[in-house]
Amino acid sequence: MSKKPYMFAVSGVKNSGKTTLITRLLPVLGARGIKTAVIKHDGHEFEADVPGTDTFAHQQAGAYGTAVFSDTRFMLVKQQQITEQELWRFFPEADLILLEGFKHSSYPKIEVVRQGNSQRCVCEREHLAAVAADFVPEGCIGIPVFSPDNIQALADVILTHMREEKAR
Numbered sequence: 001m002s003k004k005p006y007m008f009a010v011s012g013v014k015n016s017g018k019t020t021l022i023t024r025l026l027p028v029l030g031a032r033g034i035k036t037a038v039i040k041h042d043g044h045e046f047e048a049d050v051p052g053t054d055t056f057a058h059q060q061a062g063a064y065g066t067a068v069f070s071d072t073r074f075m076l077v078k079q080q081q082i083t084e085q086e087l088w089r090f091f092p093e094a095d096l097i098l099l100e101g102f103k104h105s106s107y108p109k110i111e112v113v114r115q116g117n118s119q120r121c122v123c124e125r126e127h128l129a130a131v132a133a134d135f136v137p138e139g140c141i142g143i144p145v146f147s148p149d150n151i152q153a154l155a156d157v158i159l160t161h162m163r164e165e166k167a168r
Contacts, residue, residue, distance in 0.1 A: 005037070005094040006162045007084070011103035011123050012112035018100050021112050021132055021148055028155045029096065037091040039084050041101035048077040096162060108161045110154060113137040130157045 010018050010025075022038060029036045049056035055066040055077065065078035088097055099107060103123050111123045113133040120138035121131060131140050132148040146153045 003092070005088055005091060005097045006165055007088065007097045007099055007107055008129075008158050008161060009099040009102040009105060009107040009109035010112065011101060011105075011109045012114075013103075013118045013122060016112040016114050016117050017132075017148060018112050021110070021154070022098055022100055024151050025098065025155055025158070028151050029158070032155065032159070034095045034159070035093055036096045036098060037094040038098045038100060039087050041084070041099070048075075096158070098158075110157060112148065113140075114148075129161055130154065 010022050012018050019040075026036055026038075049059050049066060055068055055075075058066045059077070065076070067074060067076045069075070084097075084099055084102070088094075091097060099105070099109075102109070103111070106127055108129045109123060109127055110130045110132050111121050111128055113119075113121060113131055113135075115133075115135045118137070121128065121140050121143070125139075125143065128140075128143050130144045130146055131137060132150075132154055133140075133145055134148060136145055144157070146157075148154075
């Protein structure tokens with residue numbers, strides 16, 4: 001049985017900057033030797049295969065699943081329910097899985113709050129490790145607030161939680 005990667009969420013309301021923060025965290029975590037995968041929750045049904053691809057034609061013709069692979073990567077699309085707890089098994093080599101979304105989950109998380117998009121934290125306080133915000137949002141007293149540009153400090157928050165969990 002392989003080790004289970006540590007799971008940490010980057011959450012916030014729609015268009016708060018979750019993807020941007022994750023794409024900025026990934027190279028910093030990589031430079032620190034942390035092999036990181038990302039699992040994104042989509043609250044809407046997304047279209048995985050796009051028109052013009054062979055796998056799209058297969059899906060349109062009735063395939064319940066498609067896969068495409070090369071020497072260095074693969075993509076699998078299967079119509080079935082699945083959870084992030086099941087998906088981690090696709091990343092057994094990962095040290096860390098960043099979950100994008102999951103604002104109502106019990107995972108430790110950084111919530112992204114951006115002025116003009118949201119005025120307060122929406123995640124449950126007990127699961128907030130930090131807030132990445134361009135102002136001090138309502139309801140965040142006692143929770144560390146960092147600028148979304150302070151990527152090093154936000155990476156430190158994630159790695160501190162990861163180390164503490166491994167020490168247990």
